[in-house]
Amino acid sequence: MSDSERNEENGARPGRMAGGRFLLALLGAGAAGAAGGLVAWGLDQASTRALAGFWVPTGPRLLAWYPGVGAACGATVGTLSMLFAPRAGREATAEDEGTSRHHRALSVFAWSLLLVYLLPVLERAELVGLRIGGPAVGIAGAAVALVGFGLWALVLRAVGGAVCGPLLAAVAVCAGLVANRTVVASPFAPAALLLDAALCAAALLAAYASRSRGGRIALATAGALLLTASAGLHLVRRGASPETVHDPAPDVLLLVVDTLRADVFEEVLRSSPEGEAFRRAFGPASRFPSTVAAAPWTAPSMASIHTGLYPREHGLVRSSRHRDLAAFTHLSQEVPTLAEGMARAGWDTAAVVANPVLHRDSGIARGFEHYEVLAGPTVKLPLLTALARLRLVTPRFYQPAPRVRAALRSYLDARRSDRPLFLWLHWMDPHDPLFEHDLPDSPADGGAEATALQRLYRREVRFVLAEMARTIELLDERGLWRDAVVVLVSDHGEMLPSDGRDKRLYGKLYGHGHALYDELVRVPLLIRTPETTADAERAQLVHHTDLHDTILDLAGVPETAVPRIGRDRVSLASRLRTSSAGIEEPARQRRLALSEATHRGPAQRALRTAEWKLIDHLEGDARDELYAVGEDPEEVSDLSASETEMLAALRRRLDELWNGLDDPPFTSDAVLDPATRRQLEALGYL
Ligand SMILES: [Zn+2]
Known part of the structure; x- marks a missing residue:
């Protein structure tokens, strides 16, 4: 294998890549993103089940939503990753380049996971004016990915490996806390405080590990998990806690x-x-x-x-x-x-x-x-x-x-x-x-x-x-x-x-x-x-x-x-x-x-179910009336003479309710x- 062929194989720049391989890399990034989306769905299910005691009902639309948005984000991040990846140094070895490729794959995965969640958080904070759902999500996901990854790449280039770990840790903690504050209406609830502590611990661990390239990967994953946990709590609270949804109190x-x-x-x-x-x-x-x-x-x-x-x-x-x-x-x-x-x-x-x-x-x-x-x-x-x-x-x-x-x-x-x-x-x-x-x-x-x-x-x-x-x-x-x-x-x-x-x-x-x-x-x-x-x-x-x-x-x-x-x-x-x-x-x-x-006129009371209505005349000599309001919404046919069992059952339920x-x-x-x-x-x- 010649040097140029090796460069071709290990190189990070799309300019040197054949069109077919670029497309393959893009597909790979999309697949990694879709996998990130599915993992996010699993985390949502688990956190909702653990904290609120029920599963998130998943219809076909929702099941398509997670991997779909993940794939859109993954493909975008993948493209950018190839465009922005640092030029390989003269001293770079084949092993380094291999690590770099793994790094890229993992960071695409982590970012896709993160972006799937970033979107609802931004939407909740009214930073983007879209409503979650529909084709707009894919486009907006790509736009958010573009900005987010661009900023990250700039930071990486500016500070280099040794410093960027702790810096990114700080950014991740801030993002996690902001997200938590944004989505949890009651920031001093025990669950929110517990989550904050977990966020900080995760980020510190990530920072400790970040002197190496692998540490940065861990950091990116930790950042994704921070937001995942935060957003999971957001979903749970939105579903289960009517007391704390609005902050401030609505008119x-x-x-x-x-x-x-x-x-x-x-x-x-x-x-x-x-x-x-x-x-x-x-x-x-x-x-x-x-x-x-x-x-x-x-x-x-x-x-x-x-x-x-x-x-x-x-x-x-x-x-x-x-x-x-x-x-x-x-x-x-x-x-x-x-x-x-x-x-x-x-x-x-x-x-x-x-x-x-x-x-x-x-x-x-x-x-x-x-x-x-x-x-x-x-x-x-x-x-x-x-x-x-x-x-x-x-x-x-x-x-x-x-x-x-x-x-x-x-x-x-x-x-x-x-x-x-x-x-x-x-x-x-x-x-x-x-x-x-x-x-x-x-x-x-x-x-x-x-x-x-x-x-x-x-x-x-x-x-x-x-x-x-x-x-x-x-x-x-x-x-x-x-x-x-x-x-x-x-x-x-x-x-x-x-x-x-x-x-x-x-x-x-x-x-x-x-x-x-x-x-x-x-x-x-x-x-x-x-x-x-x-x-x-x-x-x-x-x-x-x-x-x-x-x-x-x-x-x-x-x-x-x-x-x-x-x-x-x-x-x-x-x-x-x-x-x-x-x-x-x-x-x-x-x-x-x-x-x-x-x-x-004479006093009356009426009992209505989804299908029936009993009108009970308390005074006067009118007899009780019974209508199958489900089929006869105009109440034209009085069925009290023919549906005597239904009449008796409704009368019993009316008396029970009334006497209670x-x-x-x-x-x-x-x-x-x-x-x-x-x-x-x-x-x-x-
Ligand atoms: Zn009136």
Whole structure:
């Protein structure tokens, strides 16, 4: 073998390499990178299993992700390694060159492993603006590799073998610590401190060994392991610890649209320009189409959202049997509210509500430092509606959506605080009486077969969604949107005159409060967290009472600070925490959802499962109703006569659930000031 042939074989420079061998070296580097990615996956599995007790669920996408990114990084690093490798000295022996080749292979492996993790860490630190997943990952991986390896090669060239070991050790320790601080929201948790100690020990060992070339390889591997361990912990914490994900604490927005039916909301969202504007402004969200209201009217439903208790437990119900003022209950002082908890945990608390039923004395205002009820003229409702229909007047007993935005703007202008904000906004526009708005026609208006009221209702929904999009823009301008936890929900739906329903309405074709069919108790629910990157539909059964714990968990308020008290409670937080790696923590699923109607007409209660709904008439002579809501979402066919076993089983479960609930710390001595009383009279509540 001649000298030039030997140089050809051992040389590190691609300029001297034949094209075929260069390609082979590149393939080798890619394969080493892919192997690094697979090892990273194994380390993730092991650390997640050890620390959190479950395996990372691995679908085909995730299984392709690790080696894919590893291979992309490996190929890039391999190319650079050949370009940057130091020129062989005159005294270099064949043995040295062989070592150099091993060195290169190992460092490609180590760097690939490291880069697979560097990417999520950088993304978490918002140094790169990409979302993990898709072809962008390969490109970004290559870009990160380019910068990282370029810097490393420069350091190697500048300082030489003897000094670069300790220097790189210091760099590795810093990188590990920074990564740890970036990904672990609670840096003084015992696990984080333990990890830090391990990082330092590993790096010191590596530095000790780094006087030789082999030591530098060990160092590179140690650096990769540091970040691996750190990122593994990151995955675990993200999946398993709802208390410490957000640092700093997020703003929390509770957006409520009064009287918003889930089916109409979904259709308007899909097929109107206002729906599109709303979706654009709102951004990606998790949608829960099977969300059940606690009651078909405002006060008990909102109290359930704010306490996590059923109306039967919190006691904010008014029975139709007691139409006198004293029976208009308010929320007992003994029932803690969400706003009280948030205030205690360090949030500013503010509410702008356009429904006068949510007056200060209702008890729902408790815990809000700023509580603004927007009310309109106190005119008896039927007269107002009649005059409005005749277009003689356009007065309202509630204030329209633009006033909510104006009130919010004033509050935000006056606010001098850098604490996180818990904000509740409550719009009234789809509530009766309905008003015409200056909007172009849309398929979302219901077409030719829609009645005048159905059309008006849908246009009110379009109007409020357009206004909400503007409100979201205002919140975004003030830095209160992108990193906020957002929950959008309605308190109940609305019954509109339609075929097939009229016979069951107790003489009431239009409105709410009097029945428990799905047009009244199936409500929209959208949840958005800073981690939400794509729309998702979640089929599970959800209830108003779930939102209290969900909001506290998503805000990162630990149970030690605000105890959760509901008897039948489910938090959605862990399910919303599905990380980019697909971790989904096992959580309790709700199987039963209870709704109560005690306001207008005979009292009733309803129990809903994923497939069935039982309506139990507590008063009056109507017999129980049973619907297979899974197959018959319109609740047209009452199966109570034919499905007697199902009826009996559901009745048993309803009684079990009902009897297991605590009695409310009931106080029925609400003292209303004259102005509030006039407001409630105007609304038809008194
Ligand atoms: Zn309402």
